[in-house]
Amino acid sequence: xxxxxxxxxxxxxxxxxxxxxxxxxxxxxxxxxxxxxxxxxxxxxxxxxxxxxxxxxxxxxxxxxxxxxxxxxxxxxxxxxxxxxxxxxxxxxxxxxxxxxxxxxxxxxxxxxxxxxxxxxxxxxxxxxxxxxxxxxxxxxxxxxxxxxxxxxxxxxxxxxxxxxxxxxxxxxxxxxxxxxxxxxxxxxxxxxxxxxxxxxxxxxxxxxxxxxxxxxxxxxxxxxxxxxxxxxxxxxxxxxxxxxxxxxxxxxxxxxxxxxxxxxxxxxxxxxxxxxxxxxxxxxxxxxxxxxxxxxxxxxxxxxxxxxxxxxxxxxxxxxxxxxxxxxxxxxxxxxxxxxxxxxxxxxxxxxxxxxxxxxxxxxxxxxxxx
Amino acid sequence: xxxxxxxxxxxxxxxxxxxxxxxxxxxxxxxxxxxxxxxxxxxxxxxxxxxxxxxxxxxxxxxxxxxxxxxxxxxxxxxxxxxxxxxxxxxxxxxxxxxxxxxxxxxxxxxxxxxxxxxxxxxxxxxxxxxxxxxxxxxxxxxxxxxxxxxxxxxxxxxxxxxxxxxxxxxxxxxxxxxxxxxxxxxxxxxxxxxxxxxxxxxxxxxxxxxxxxxxxxxxxxxxxxxxxxxxxxxxxxxxxxxxxxxxxxxxxxxxxxxxxxxxxxxxxxxxxxxxxxxxxxxxxxxxxxxxxxxxxxxxxxxxxxxxxxxxxxxxxxxxxxxxxxxxxxxxxxxxxxxxxxxxxxxxxxxxxxxxxxxxxxxxxxxxxxxxxxxxxxxxxxxxxxxxxxxxxxxxxxxxxxxxxxxxxxxxxxxxxxxxxxxxxxxxxxxxxxxxxxxxxxxxxxxxxxxxxxxxxxxxxxxxxxxxxxxxxxxxxxxxxxxxxxxxxxxxxxxxxxxxx
Numbered sequence: 001x002x003x004x005x006x007x008x009x010x011x012x013x014x015x016x017x018x019x020x021x022x023x024x025x026x027x028x029x030x031x032x033x034x035x036x037x038x039x040x041x042x043x044x045x046x047x048x049x050x051x052x053x054x055x056x057x058x059x060x061x062x063x064x065x066x067x068x069x070x071x072x073x074x075x076x077x078x079x080x081x082x083x084x085x086x087x088x089x090x091x092x093x094x095x096x097x098x099x100x101x102x103x104x105x106x107x108x109x110x111x112x113x114x115x116x117x118x119x120x121x122x123x124x125x126x127x128x129x130x131x132x133x134x135x136x137x138x139x140x141x142x143x144x145x146x147x148x149x150x151x152x153x154x155x156x157x158x159x160x161x162x163x164x165x166x167x168x169x170x171x172x173x174x175x176x177x178x179x180x181x182x183x184x185x186x187x188x189x190x191x192x193x194x195x196x197x198x199x200x201x202x203x204x205x206x207x208x209x210x211x212x213x214x215x216x217x218x219x220x221x222x223x224x225x226x227x228x229x230x231x232x233x234x235x236x237x238x239x240x241x242x243x244x245x246x247x248x249x250x251x252x253x254x255x256x257x258x259x260x261x262x263x264x265x266x267x268x269x270x271x272x273x274x275x276x277x278x279x280x281x282x283x284x285x286x287x288x289x290x291x292x293x294x295x296x297x298x299x300x301x302x303x304x305x306x307x308x309x310x311x312x313x314x315x316x317x318x319x320x321x322x323x324x325x326x327x328x329x330x331x332x333x334x335x336x337x338x339x340x341x342x343x344x345x346x347x348x349x350x351x352x353x354x355x356x357x358x359x360x361x362x363x364x365x366x367x368x369x370x371x372x
Numbered sequence: 373x374x375x376x377x378x379x380x381x382x383x384x385x386x387x388x389x390x391x392x393x394x395x396x397x398x399x400x401x402x403x404x405x406x407x408x409x410x411x412x413x414x415x416x417x418x419x420x421x422x423x424x425x426x427x428x429x430x431x432x433x434x435x436x437x438x439x440x441x442x443x444x445x446x447x448x449x450x451x452x453x454x455x456x457x458x459x460x461x462x463x464x465x466x467x468x469x470x471x472x473x474x475x476x477x478x479x480x481x482x483x484x485x486x487x488x489x490x491x492x493x494x495x496x497x498x499x500x501x502x503x504x505x506x507x508x509x510x511x512x513x514x515x516x517x518x519x520x521x522x523x524x525x526x527x528x529x530x531x532x533x534x535x536x537x538x539x540x541x542x543x544x545x546x547x548x549x550x551x552x553x554x555x556x557x558x559x560x561x562x563x564x565x566x567x568x569x570x571x572x573x574x575x576x577x578x579x580x581x582x583x584x585x586x587x588x589x590x591x592x593x594x595x596x597x598x599x600x601x602x603x604x605x606x607x608x609x610x611x612x613x614x615x616x617x618x619x620x621x622x623x624x625x626x627x628x629x630x631x632x633x634x635x636x637x638x639x640x641x642x643x644x645x646x647x648x649x650x651x652x653x654x655x656x657x658x659x660x661x662x663x664x665x666x667x668x669x670x671x672x673x674x675x676x677x678x679x680x681x682x683x684x685x686x687x688x689x690x691x692x693x694x695x696x697x698x699x700x701x702x703x704x705x706x707x708x709x710x711x712x713x714x715x716x717x718x719x720x721x722x723x724x725x726x727x728x729x730x731x732x733x734x735x736x737x738x739x740x741x742x743x744x745x746x747x748x749x750x751x752x753x754x755x756x757x758x759x760x761x762x763x764x765x766x767x768x769x770x771x772x773x774x775x776x777x778x779x780x781x782x783x784x785x786x787x788x789x790x791x792x793x794x795x796x797x798x799x800x801x802x803x804x805x806x807x808x809x810x811x812x813x814x815x816x817x818x819x820x821x822x823x824x825x826x827x828x829x830x831x832x833x834x835x836x837x838x839x840x841x842x843x844x845x846x847x848x849x850x851x852x853x854x855x856x857x858x859x860x861x862x863x864x865x866x867x868x869x870x871x872x873x
Contacts, residue, residue: 217496219838220845222852230743255519261527270505287529290511291519293844299496318504318841320497
């Protein structure tokens with residue numbers, strides 16, 4: 001098994017973990033250095049235990065914005081050779097390179113970390129009768145489930161995830177995030193309870209251009225997992241983030257629901273709240289809860305969902321995890337702790353704690369709410 | 373022949389110093405066990421007639437009575453036990469098939485008792501149902517494959533008819549005839565009060581109970597007794613009964629002596645004629661025939677009602693359920709081998725079928741493997757005994773459960789397993805007016821409401837402990853279960869890990 005080869009137990013047992021998250025978003029699309037989000041994570045050091053940290057940046061690959069950027073961990077050279085044969089078959093590779101890193105004593109045992117800018121092979125795509133995104137999803141799932149020692153941890157366009165075992169601030173240094181600029185960043189520090197930590201198991205978890213950072217431990221995990229696996233997803237990591245990402249992908253990309261509707265499903269209002277709504281709204285909410293009942297997520301979570309052109313912050317329906325959101329000019333910030341926000345921007349126009357189940361969705365000016 | 377004599381299984385222990393000769397026991401026993409000996413002013417009992425239903429014990433005002441197991445015994449034999457020997461005597465005397473009532477009482481494993489439920493500690497908070505909302509409402513029925521939007525972009529309600537249950541428990545099929553009018557009234561009124569459903573069984577629907585139609589599931593079984601257009605339209609859902617856990621593969625038989633008055637009218641058969649339901653539906657010899665009946669019933673009711681297909685848990689249940697899930701049915705009800713009955717051949721009841729826990733787990737897994745779990749809801753029955761069983765069934769993958777024996781116990785049944793005699797002293801499984809009136813529906817309905825209200829509280833406590841505040845997040849959530857003392861195969865079928873893993 002892949003995960004064993006990567007010196008971890010992830011994917012064989014389920015590992016609960018506590019966490020810290022932070023995010024920033026520029027509505028006007030202005031470029032912000034990755035350093036800002038790394039600094040925000042620094043003040044929440046105690047919310048992580050050094051067993052996982054990571055970031056996602058959007059708008060970071062403008063020169064390749066129409067290509068899928070695959071970020072891949074390899075255990076060793078032979079795994080890389082094996083996997084690259086497959087990548088070459090499935091995709092046209094426009095550019096490939098090692099992801100630049102800065103050695104630090106606090107991050108060790110790194111795998112081989114490579115990046116490929118690719119487009120689906122035209123003929124293969126036609127033969128598959130799939131749309132481009134679905135083609136990429138299947139290729140990624142294929143690599144992650146059947147290629148030992150290879151793991152694709154980022155696969156979106158003009159975005160990328162960067163993650164490792166270590167404290168988030170060290171992960172930021174390691175990946176030289178100060179050299180990237182994007183209009184949206186999310187960050188994550190992990191506090192897993194019983195694992196040596198595996199690089200792939202760190203957050204964000206990404207699929208296409210969705211990335212999720214998450215703090216919590218969902219109690220609905222197996223109900224959600226067993227449902228979503230009916231639709232071609234394969235939960236290999238047994239982590240909450242993985243299943244939440246697949247749920248969001250399924251609801252937005254496959255069911256064409258809006259993010260507000262996604263929030264109404266995964267953090268559905270209580271029936272008593274639904275009863276108190278006007279008839280049309282009541283019917284809408286009842287429909288969503290009934291039709292997608294197995295995708296309700298219970299237990300504590302706060303998530304930041306990044307996607308092309310937008311970001312969503314969402315808490316579980318009881319708000320069992322802290323999360324604050326703030327605004328300053330065109331900037332929107334979210335974090336587990338206000339301190340992290342103040343680190344990014346000491347003077348704020350507005351700061352508040354969204355209610356449980358109440359999504360905060362921000363998009364680029366002129367952009368629609370829907371991800372696609 | 374003396375060989376036919378059997379020493380009674382039970383003895384009536386009467387504390388004579390407490391007995392006040394009020395003769396309540398004598399009046400209450402339809403089996404005529406008790407009698408009064410006037411000359412000597414003492415009570416007699418004929419234990420050979422006693423079925424151990426505790427009616428006399430419960431009504432004795434001075435607690436002078438108890439029933440004890442007889443210590444009369446055969447020579448010990450681990451192979452030829454007492455029951456095996458007695459059954460030989462009975463059959464060699466009568467030449468008949470042995471009959472029994474209620475669910476399989478034999479020593480097969482009860483998997484519910486080998487599964488344990490999870491709770492939150494530290495990493496994830498438990499939720500207090502007294503302080504936070506805790507939801508047990510469920511909808512049964514097919515879920516849409518895709519959403520649809522109207523011209524203005526709003527979501528269209530493209531759901532097929534659904535059943536809305538305030539809690540994931542329903543009363544399963546028991547016909548009017550097999551149980552009494554008062555028992556039916558209790559079930560109907562309790563269902564309305566609880567926001568759930570009861571099931572007519574194959575006996576039609578008494579005209580007095582049409583008013584409870586919104587909480588009624590009307591059954592269509594192989595005999596088609598009592599089925600007509602108004603009947604189908606009266607219920608909230610229609611259940612096709614293909615099989616029953618207590619007697620998979622065979623039909624039903626309500627003897628002519630029970631087909632009297634309203635029962636004959638409700639079943640639409642002449643008084644005194646036996647009501648014999650054939651073993652198969654003679655219009656269903658294969659899965660494609662089932663599809664036709666499903667759609668015939670939907671046509672007859674303008675596609676306004678969900679259709680349930682009830683099957684007994686048998687060896688090949690996963691494949692059978694997969695076929696049903698593609699037949700147009702909205703709900704599959706699976707009845708395990710412990711499920712009850714008003715009368716079944718003993719050999720069938722005690723030897724045919726499989727445990728509901730295994731059947732449910734394998735059906736749920738198969739439907740998910742095939743990607744069709746959303747086509748149908750799953751209802752598990754036979755037998756669910758308490759709220760923990762409900763929680764375990766839902767965690768294995770059920771949408772809701774059916775209970776019947778538990779409901780009858782709430783109405784006073786003492787599980788004497790003599791329903792086939794028609795002399796139920798508790799007024800449940802009888803049509804004798806003087807016995808039926810012992811079951812007061814005002815009290816019966818209240819007891820049913822109490823029972824399920826209590827279960828609902830317990831379900832919420834168990835859910836809260838797991839950090840789950842809505843029942844849909846428990847459905848199929850097998851990580852919440854662990855097995856004890858189960859082998860690899862059993863764990864694999866149940867899809868759960870062993871405790872400690």
